[in-house]
Structure formats: structure tokens, C-alpha cells
Amino acid sequence: MNYHRFDCIIVGAGGAGLMAALEASKLAGTAVVSKLYPTRSHTGAAQGGIAAALANLEDDTWENHAYDTIKGGDFLVDQTAAEVLCREAVECIYDLEHMGLPFDRTPDGRISQRRFGGHTKPNPVYDPAAPAGAEASKPRIPVKRACHSADRTGHMILQTLYQQCIKQGVTFFDEFHMLDLIMVEGECRGIVAIEIATSELHVFHAKSVLLATGGFGRMFKVSSNAFALTGDGPAIAYRHGVPLEDMEFYQFHPTGIYRLGILLSEACRGDGGVMFNGEGERFMEKYAPNLKDLASRDVCSRSIYQEVRAGRGVGGKDYVYLDIRAETINKYKTSPTGEPVDSAWVSKRLPDIIDFARTYLGVDPIHEPMPIQPTAHYAMGGLPTDVHGRVLRDESGAFIPGLYSAGESACVSVHGANRLGTNSLVDLVVFGRRTGREMARFALDRPFQSLPPKPEAFVKSEIESVLARPRVEPWVKIRDEMQRTMMDECGVFRTEETLTKARDVLVDLQKRYRSTGVQDKGNVFNTGLLEVLELGCLLDLAQATVASALARKESRGAHSREDFPARDDSQFFRHTFIFKDGEGPGRIGYKDVDVILRQVDGRMEPKYPLEIRKY
Amino acid sequence: MSMRTLTVRIKRYVPERDRSPRWEEFKVEADPHDRVLDVIQKVKWDQDETIGLRRSCAHGVCGSDAMRINGVNRLACKVLIKSLPSDVLTLEPILGLPVIKDLIVDMKPFFDHYKSVLPYLINDDPPPTTERLQSPEERARFDDTTRCILCACCTAACPPFWGDNKYVGPAAIVNAHRFIFDSRDRGAAERLDILNDTEGVWRCRTVFNCTNACPREIKVTQAIQEVKQALLTGEVDTHSVVNIHQET
Secondary structure (H helix, E strand, O other): OEEEEEEEEEEOOOHHHHHHHHHHHHHOOEEEEEOOOHHHOHHHHOOOOEEOOOOOOOOOOHHHHHHHHHHHOOOOOOHHHHHHHHHHHHHHHHHHHHOOOOOOEOOOOOEOEEOOOOOEEEOOOOOOOOOOOOHHHOOEEEOOOEEOOOOOHHHHHHHHHHHHHHHHOOEEEEOEEEEEEEEEOOEEEEEEEEEOOOOEEEEEEEEEEEEOOOOOHHHOOOEOOOOOOOOHHHHHHHHOOOOEEOOOOEEEEEEEEOOOOOEOOOHHHHOOOEEEOOOOOOOHHHHOOOOHHHOOHHHHHHHHHHHHHOOOOHHHOOOEEEEOOHHHHHHOOOOOOOOOOOHHHHHHHOHHHHHHHHHHHOOOOOOOOEEEEEEEEEEOOEEEEOOOOEEEOOOOOOEEEEEEEOHHHEEOOOOOOOOOOOHHHHHHHHHHHHHHHHHHHHHHOOOOOOOOOOOOHHHHHHHHHHHHOOOOOOHHHHHHHHHHHHHHHOOOEEOHHHHHHHHHHHHHHHHHHOOOOOOOOOOOOOHHHHHHHHHHHHHHHHHHHHHHHHHOOOOEOOEEEOOOOOOOHHHHOEEEEEEEEOOEEEEEEEEEOOOOEEEEOOEEEEOOOOOOOOO | OOOEEEEEEEEEOOOOOOOOOEEEEEEEEEOOOOEHHHHHHHHHHHOOOOOOOOOOOOOOOOOOOEEEEOOEEEEHHHOEHHHOOOOEEEEEOOOOOOEEEOOEEOOHHHHHHHHHOOOOOOOOOOOOOOOOOOOHHHHHHOOHHHHOOOOOOOHHHOHHHHHOOOOOHHHHHHHHHHHHOOOOOOOHHHHHHHHOOOOOHHHOOOOOHHHHHOOOOOOHHHHHHHHHHHHHHOOOOOOOOOOOOOOO
16 A cells, blocks of 8 residues: 655646645645546636636726626625635736736737626616617626637646646646545545556545545536546545535536537637527527527526427427527627627637537538537536635534635535636636645644544445446446436426436436446556446435435526426525435535625615526 | 448557457447547447546547547547548557557656646746736737647657657647747747757657647647747747748
């Protein structure tokens, strides 16, 4: 057995993990443990932009960004955290630029910004008496806030952070897969990981451990997520009694490539792209009369489903079109510059999107519209944390010493019931940085706590048991059934009936999962074994998602209960905390949403009053 | 389009089992719209779970699944079955790096070369409180080489690299280029010095294999030529895109 000791261990080398590593390693001994080479992380797949109210192209404020974040999250967002996010976004963007991030530039050499769904500012000419449809009738109008590097902003962030880690000499354990947390007396004291190339187990003894393992979109059939996104961090913590927050809120991005789910950035619509149904109708005009195609993602995804259900999909099928042709942008006057655009402009703004469509659809988006459908994209829920990345023990707000989370695996909660486009990248730089500092500060203040004897024993016996079991059925069948069930019964729309069905199917799948084994018994890159263990994580998280969704009898943001179509602030203006009990989901508790009050005429009033969410 | 029955030939090497690499054939039904990656995973999941490969994003941005597909370096997730000229699909690990298992090679030497060229912004001037300014033209100057995903398709297609794995290789030069021609960077002289070494840019024989292999369509050979030119002239122009040795 291999033993390592670091003040700080960071699990995951995406944006949050690398940002935290840059901060923590300035103060304390730090190592990053990642099952992928860092540059393979899924932050690199983010496309359109990262929001910050730099006001480089037009007036904007971080308060506008905070309002959009809170409204985008259908008011389930913790407001102090949202203000931290939007205020610190500005300095984080400048930091990234100083690190060398190659943002696109304005003619005067500043960072370029583009429109995105749900990014707005107050309309200076707003007049409530104006006739519907008139410019003055819109209380808020789109704003250029998303800083970008063509449509590969995430790639540039990931590369830049990794480059800085090399410069700073951060220690990496590449292709080491975390399989367990070492939890003693309610504290986290390290992790157990397997070295993928040899199957040797390694114990990492630490004072603070950050789980920055990303999302878990692979529980759904059609997903924009990489194969690696199996929620290892949240699932393993959940098994140790750590709660998961707001798991019922899972975002479906409206514009995934038909059947494959590969993401076509919201920047397509920010730059003027329009969605059409099978009848050639710009259907978003019906669902979001003001912002239309730039409404929030949950709104757009539901609209697509409703069009398809009404038989208005293309050719009566389950998809619609996304059209980014210059002539379409000009016809509908959706150009963000206000001036007509040409194909060369579109090609320069969206080069990767065009390449994806040509490669995977055989469609040239310069000349034809692209078939799209909603794709499982982002987990708003995850490990509950405070604004320093400290993981909460329960809904009382007490911490688990030594355990941290940041990025998609965490729930701060700045995304509430539906994440605003580009805020995933903002989240991981802002909270990655804060968490890196906090975990290092905590580590410097205390000695190493002792480890239990043989901390790797549990993992060892788990692996031996999987390898020893006969392959009763291919585990891939179990995964496929989980993905189909989650997509059909716990997707964009849910009811008591579909969720109950999903719950029962998952119980059966868990049973079958525990009774089948793998074919590969080898030690070198036994990726079959690791895929099975990842499936175990996904099954646990799928069960937590369904149980949380069953308990929330309202519709809010991405959680759309057809049997409870209205938002119910009297009962559900609060976060779900779900705990594991034995084999499956157990107790569900609730925690109030953090609301900022301010003094108005001698009375305390909410700074962001609840409103019905319309776009 | 209807399903095709493919013969998938994989160069297998499982160190615990094989003394030397051997070919193995699988028959599989494939949809013309399937990616080569889908086909390999189908074989792995349905027929032989022991097949070793890396993959993650499955749409050409993470750089995990570089391999030799019918004799050329490609990402398995960016090649569709309908583009294959015949129903025989031949898969091998990329060349020039030690094979660990089947289609998986040891990437450490590749990343070591990458790290050796100081692939990060060097500028010790105190930054302004907002962004450093850079004109759109200056930004465009190094745009092509910012797209590298470190998949190793180029380096592993380079005959000089096959012959001498101490050569830094095209990918490392591409990443040096990305900073040498960035108007905000001050480390060009240091990097050019590293690349002037016997294992630097002069190993390049302008074979163009790298350019042909790049899944991001980076003009790799041109980037290498620009670095050579900077060494010969002692000048680095970070302001305008110049097309020396225009590729066809």
C-alpha cells in the first residue's frame, strides 16, 4: 500500500480544482488527484462565455448580474452567495486575463462580451403604459456580459489554469481515481485512490480535502456530459452520511445535437440564432414574448418539449431547429450589434459549433438549420457548502471539518432551481479560488489527525467483491436502463406517477447492480472495473434525485411537476437536503433560502422580492 | 442509410497476457452515423471488456482518444463510420510513445516535452487593475495555436519524433508558439533559446504529417516554420498575421 501526506488534497482537475490548487499551493502543501489528465476535464468543453459585469461594451453592474442569477434560479438561489459570485466575477476575470487567458477583444483592446440567455439590465426607456411589443414595454433588455474566446471559452480557462499550475509547480497525480473518503469522528482526513495504470491503491492523508469532481449528467440518456462525469465526489460523500442539496434540480440545455446530446452553445442564440418548430414558426415568441430565444434554459427546454408534444416537431419527430444563418439573423433583426451580419462574422464567432454540426450532423449551419433537442447538462444540486466551500453536515449549517467542495459537485447555492448560462464557469473560478484559500488556511492551523488502521480496507474488499462476482448480466444493460428511466421519467417534465415508476426501477437496478460482475480481472487500466464503480455512484445519485423530486410538490425552475404546475413559495421556498439511509435514500430535511434584507423607510424589506418569473 | 457490418481489427497488447502485440478481429453492426469511438465501445461492452482505450468528452475537445485509425492519427470520436472507405476498420495505438495496454500509450514523455517549453504566460510587470490591452489583430496573431488540445495526434505522426523521442515534437512547439507570438508575453527569448537546441525546432523536416493529423486543423507546420523564422531573423512580430510558407 502506498501512503502520501499533503496538507491539502484536491480531487478533480477541472476549473474549480485547478483554481483551488493555484490558491492552496501558495500557502500549503497541495496535490491534485484526478482520474483524467487535467486538460481532459470537462471544463474544457464549455463554449460560449463567462459572465462578469465589466461593462466593456455597454452599461452594466454586478447587481444586474446578481438579479439575473437569482431570477434565473427561480428565487431558490442563496442571495449572499449570488452577490459574492457576481461581485468577485469581475476581479476573477481580470485575474484570468493576467494569467494569459486569450479572451477575444473589442476594437479598443478590451475583453469582448456577448449576449446570453437571461442576461439583462433595466430598460432605460421602460414605460409600463407602452403598448405590448413596443421596445418601451419591456422592463428589461438583453445585455452583453459574457466574456468569451470564440466558442471555446472553457477550453481557454482550463488550459490557462493548467499552464499556471505548471508554472507554480503544483503536484499532480494524473489518472488516479478516488474511490473513498477517509472519514473519522465526523471529520475528513484523506482519500483512497486507485492508480489506474496498475490498480494499486494509494492512501492520501490530508488535513483538508476538496471534492471538485464535476457533475453527473451521465445518469441521463441524452447528455452533453463527458463519460467521466459520474458524480464520484458527491456519491462517495453521500455514502458517508453527508447530505446532498437540491438534487431534483437538473438542467436540460435546450440546444443539444439531436440524439447525440453534444452541446451547441447558448452563444448561438446570444449572437442572434433563432429556434423554429416543424412549421417554421419562431415558437419562443409564444413562451417568452420579451426575451424570446434568450429566455432562461429551463424555459426554452420546456417550450421545445411542448412543441414536440403538440406534434410541431420537425417532421412530427422529437426535435426542432436552431438556425444561425446570417440571413435568418438579419431577417429577425436579432443581430447583437444592431447591424446586419454575414456568414464570415458567424463563422468567426462560432467556429467550433459549425465544426460540430458539420462533423456529427452532416449539416452546414452556414446554409442550413441544425436539428436540436434538450440535453441533460448541469446539476444545480450537489454537496451543500457555504461561501468558503465548507461542506455542511446537515440543514442546521454546521460544517464537516476538513471537507470542501466547489464547482458543479457543490451546491453553494448560486444556481438555485436553474443555472443562468455562463454561471458554471463563474462559479468554478470564484468559489474554486475561495475554497482553495479556505482549505489551506484551515490546514495551516492544525496538525495532521491520525488515520484509522487500514483505511483502504473497505475499497479493497469492494473491488475484490466486484471482481469475484459472476457476470450474471452485462452491467451496461443496467446503465442503459438507468439512463432511459431518468430521461423518460425524471427529465424535463415529471409527475408523481413517472417519479414513482423511476423510484421502483432504480431499486431493482441497484439489486441487479450488486449481483453482477465484470469480465476484465486484470490490473492494468481495468477501465471496465472503474466504469462499474462509476455506475454505482450514478445509481446512488439517481435515487437521491428521484426521491428529492418526489418530495417537492411544486414546479420551480428546472423541476417541472405537471401535477403541481405552480411555484409554491409558502411550502417550498427552501432547499432540499437528502440523506442516505442504508441501501437507499432516507430522511429529507429542508433549509431556508438565504435572503438579503435591506432597510427601506425604516422597515426591513427583501432586496430581491419574490416575483413571478417571466421572460 | 442502413447498418453496416464492420470488421474491427485491433492491435492488442495486454501486458499481463501478451508477450508482444497481436491482432484481434471483431465483427460489429454499426450505424453509419456512429463514431469510431461508439464502435469500439460497442465491442468493449458487448464482446470483450478487456479492450483498453481512453475517452471522455466524445466530441473532439478533450483529446483523450487519439489513435491510428486505418493508418492515420485521428480522434476516435471525430471519425464517423460513414466516412470509412471500406468495412474494415483497423485500430492501433499512436506511434512513438510506449504502449501500456491496447490503444493506451504512456503520455508522460509527451507532457514532459510540453512542459519543457515554458507553456505559460511570462510577464513580471505589475498588471493593471483591469485587463491588459491587446488589439484584435494582436489577439489574432496567435489564435490558431491556442486551439491545441494536447491529444498528441501531431507529435505521434512526426517521423523525426519516431526516430528520436528526445525531440520536443510539434505539439510542444505549437504551445511555445502560442506564447511567443502573444503581445502580452515577455518570455519569447527564453523559449526560443530552448527551441534552438539540437532537440528543438531544427529536427523538423517539414513533412506536414502533423498538420494533416491535427483534429483541430491547426496549421502546425506553419507554426513551426514561424518559430524557425523568428530564430533566423531574431525578430518576433506579435502584431500581424504573416503567412510565411503558405500551406496548401
